[in-house]
Amino acid sequence: MLHRNPIVTKAGVDSGAMNLFDTPAGFDDPIGMWLGCHRRIEKQLSTLSKLPGHLADKGVDADASNAAQAILRYFEKSAPHHHGDEDRDIFPLLEKRITDAGDLERFRALRRQLEAEHERMAAVWARLRKPLQAIAEGLPKTLDPAEVATFREIYASHIPAEDGSIPELARRYFTAADLESLGRSMADRRGVEFPV
Numbered sequence: 001m002l003h004r005n006p007i008v009t010k011a012g013v014d015s016g017a018m019n020l021f022d023t024p025a026g027f028d029d030p031i032g033m034w035l036g037c038h039r040r041i042e043k044q045l046s047t048l049s050k051l052p053g054h055l056a057d058k059g060v061d062a063d064a065s066n067a068a069q070a071i072l073r074y075f076e077k078s079a080p081h082h083h084g085d086e087d088r089d090i091f092p093l094l095e096k097r098i099t100d101a102g103d104l105e106r107f108r109a110l111r112r113q114l115e116a117e118h119e120r121m122a123a124v125w126a127r128l129r130k131p132l133q134a135i136a137e138g139l140p141k142t143l144d145p146a147e148v149a150t151f152r153e154i155y156a157s158h159i160p161a162e163d164g165s166i167p168e169l170a171r172r173y174f175t176a177a178d179l180e181s182l183g184r185s186m187a188d189r190r191g192v193e194f195p196v
């Protein structure tokens with residue numbers, strides 16, 4: 001029988017199963033794909049937020065280890081790609097393309113804030129990684145609820161700030177050629193072929 005991990009399934013974390021409404025955008029829709037990453041980050045954060053309580057109740061059991069493995073897989077591999085998409089591709093290209101002086105000034109301030117938050121996320125993640133690795137291996141370990149809360153709080157304002165500004169700026173200022181080169185760069189970062 002298929003084992004269901006209650007921490008993961010309650011959080012609705014991507015189990016590998018997919019329905020039609022879940023089909024992610026491809027690299028030919030780089031902004032759609034980038035937005036999809038935010039939804040996956042939110043799912044992983046929801047799982048992470050349940051973990052300290054679960055550990056306090058039940059200790060490091062199979063569910064806790066499975067949840068820690070899923071969180072690690074995401075934040076060690078996919079999240080750095082996502083930040084690379086932003087810091088190296090989307091943000092610099094927007095800064096080059098925005099022609100309206102007011103938009104540019106607002107975007108520059110937002111970019112500074114978002115990049116500073118990326119650094120804060122990386123610093124908190126560096127403290128969460130080790131205990132999560134131990135839990136993933138089934139070793140007895142707790143997870144500091146304050147660190148988990150801080151990690152979630154940074155994302156709780158960061159993601160809406162990005163969702164609420166970047167797609168509209170991209171729609172107004174990116175050309176079709178920009179979107180294609182963005183998609184190619186994002187595919188390249190992940191070592192996959194750009195769709196033809």
Ligand SMILES: [Fe+2]
Nearest residue numbers: 086114118162
């Ligand atoms: Fe970001």
Ligand SMILES: [Fe+2]
Nearest residue numbers: 038082086162
């Ligand atoms: Fe983001």
